[in-house]
Structure formats: structure tokens, C-alpha cells
Amino acid sequence: MDAARLIQKLFPRGSGGAQKPVEWLIAGLGNPGPKYRNTRHNVGWWSLDDLAERTGSQLKATGANSETADTEIEGTRVLLARPLTYVNRSGDALRSLLRKHRIGPDRLIVIFDDLNLEPGKLRIRSKGGAGGHNGMKSIIASLGTEEFARMRIGVGRPAASGEQVDYVLGTMAPKERELVRDAARRAADAAVVAVTDGIENAMNRYNG
Numbered sequence: 022m023d024a025a026r027l028i029q030k031l032f033p034r035g036s037g038g039a040q041k042p043v044e045w046l047i048a049g050l051g052n053p054g055p056k057y058r059n060t061r062h063n064v065g066w067w068s069l070d071d072l073a074e075r076t077g078s079q080l081k082a083t084g085a086n087s088e089t090a091d092t093e094i095e096g097t098r099v100l101l102a103r104p105l106t107y108v109n110r111s112g113d114a115l116r117s118l119l120r121k122h123r124i125g126p127d128r129l130i131v132i133f134d135d136l137n138l139e140p141g142k143l144r145i146r147s148k149g150g151a152g153g154h155n156g157m158k159s160i161i162a163s164l165g166t167e168e169f170a171r172m173r174i175g176v177g178r179p180a181a182s183g184e185q186v187d188y189v190l191g192t193m194a195p196k197e198r199e200l201v202r203d204a205a206r207r208a209a210d211a212a213v214v215a216v217t218d219g220i221e222n223a224m225n226r227y228n229g
Contacts, residue, residue, distance in 0.1 A: 041098045043091070043122040047072065047212050048102045050111050050133040050156045052190075059198075061176040062108055062189040064205050065132040068174070069103050071209035076101075085117040094216045100124075108133075108156040112163025119164070129169040130215055131160060132208050134189060138175025141200030143207050145172050145215075145224045170220045172208045176201060 049065030057063050073080050078090035080103055090101040100122060104114035111131075119129065133156055138144060148168045151157035161167050177197070179188035193201060207227060215223040 043098050043100045043124055045094075045097065045099045045128045045130065045216050046102060046115070046118055046122065046124050047099060047130045047216075048104065048111070048115055048118075048132065050108050050131065051103060052107050053105045057190065059192050060190050061134050061193065061201070064134045064174045064176065064201055066103050067202065067205035068132045068172075068208040068212070069101050071206055072101055072212060075209070075213075085121060086114040087118060089118070094213055097216050099216060108159075110159055111156040112159035112161070115160055116163040126164050126166050126169040129164075130172065130212055130220075131157070131169065132172045132174065132205075132212070133157065134176045135173035136176060136178050136185065136189070138173060138177075140175055140177045140193075140197045141204045142175035142229075143172065143204045143211070143227055144175075145211055145220070145228055146170065147220045147224070170215065172211060174201060174204045174208055 049069035051057065051063035051066035069080065073090050076092040076094060078092035078101065080088040080090045080101060082105070083089050086104060086106045088103045088105060092099055092101060100118065102118055104111045106114045119126065133154060135152065135154065137152060147170050149171065150167060151161055179185060211223045211227040214226060
């Protein structure tokens with residue numbers, strides 16, 4: 022048996038048994054704790070739960086103020102992450118994870134709630150501003166760039182603008198929750214496409 026075949030047999034992941042590098046970081050925004058689990062602000066976490074289930078992985082607290090799962094999507098090594106810093110400081114956790122795993126912002130996907138979209142709508146962009154979302158403001162400030170992908174899950178707006186905080190931290194009526202839950206699943210679908218076929222293909226398939 023030649024050396025190349027022997028190495029492949031002993032170390033199927035590659036020469037010397039070195040683990041493949043993490044190629045993507047997929048983050049869902051939300052607040053930690055049971056009281057926030059079913060709120061509008063935590064729909065990004067719902068998508069991460071879907072992705073963890075599909076990949077047979079489990080999100081666990083592993084430092085860097087996050088729960089993470091190191092997994093694979095169709096042969097590509099991916100890190101799933103739920104920052105535990107509360108939404109408004111999400112940038113601190115994601116900056117640490119990107120540095121630790123040597124991932125560029127161009128391989129970051131952030132999934133989060135959006136007041137500017139009707140409940141159940143999904144919009145994907147390869148880059149852009151914060152759109153008034155405090156979690157996104159934190160990430161942009163921490164990374165020093167807007168050049169990363171985002172998947173926005175619509176949760177609609179409250180009747181009065183002054184009620185936004187209570188609204189995003191509130192739960193949904195059954196019909197609204199069903200719409201938003203479906204959008205969270207589609208965001209997980211879109212994240213898989215982004216990893217396997219690129220963000221542009223994900224945009225083409227899932228932006229309406």
C-alpha cells in the first residue's frame with residue numbers, strides 16, 4: 022500500500038488526522054433564559070434549534086459567551102452559535118468566535134427577528150445595515166463591517182411605536198406563531214443552501 026493510500030486509511034479526514042477547519046459560523050440571535058424562549062426576539066434561536074436537530078448536534082455552553090455546536094452540513098464543517106450576551110451585546114460573542122476559529126465575516130450568517138417585515142416573511146441579504154435592530158448594531162460595531170450575511174425573520178410591528186420593547190419580548194398568538202415558526206424553518210433551509218451553494222443561491226430561492 023502506497024503512502025497516500027495509507028494516510029487516507031488511517032486519517033480519512035486528511036493528512037495527519039488534522040480536523041477540517043470551520044468554514045462557516047451560523048448565529049441565531051436571542052436572549053438566554055426560559056422566560057424569553059418563546060418571544061419574538063428569540064426566533065433566531067428557533068432556526069438554530071432546527072439546524073442542530075438536522076445535523077444531529079447539540080448546542081452547549083463552551084465559552085466565548087455562547088452556546089455552540091461544531092457540526093457538518095454536507096461535508097462542510099460549520100459552527101452553530103447562540104450568543105448568551107443578550108441580543109443587544111451579540112457582537113461581543115460573535116467577534117470572539119470568529120477570532121477563535123479564524124473565520125472571516127464573509128463566512129458569517131446571522132439569523133434574527135425583524136419588526137420591518139410582516140410575520141412569517143423571510144428576507145436574506147449578503148450585507149447591509151442594522152435596520153434599527155440593536156443586536157445587528159452590536160455586531161456591526163464589534164466586527165467593524167457590514168459585509169456579512171443576514172436572514173431576517175418578520176415578526177411585524179406593534180400598534181404603537183413606543184411599545185417595541187414589550188412587543189419583541191412578548192409571545193405570539195397561535196396563528197402568528199405558526200407563521201413565524203415556518204419562517205424560522207425556512208431560514209434554516211436557506212442557511213443549508215448558503216453553506217452548500219452560496220448565499221446568492223439562498224437569496225434567489227428564499228427571497229419570495
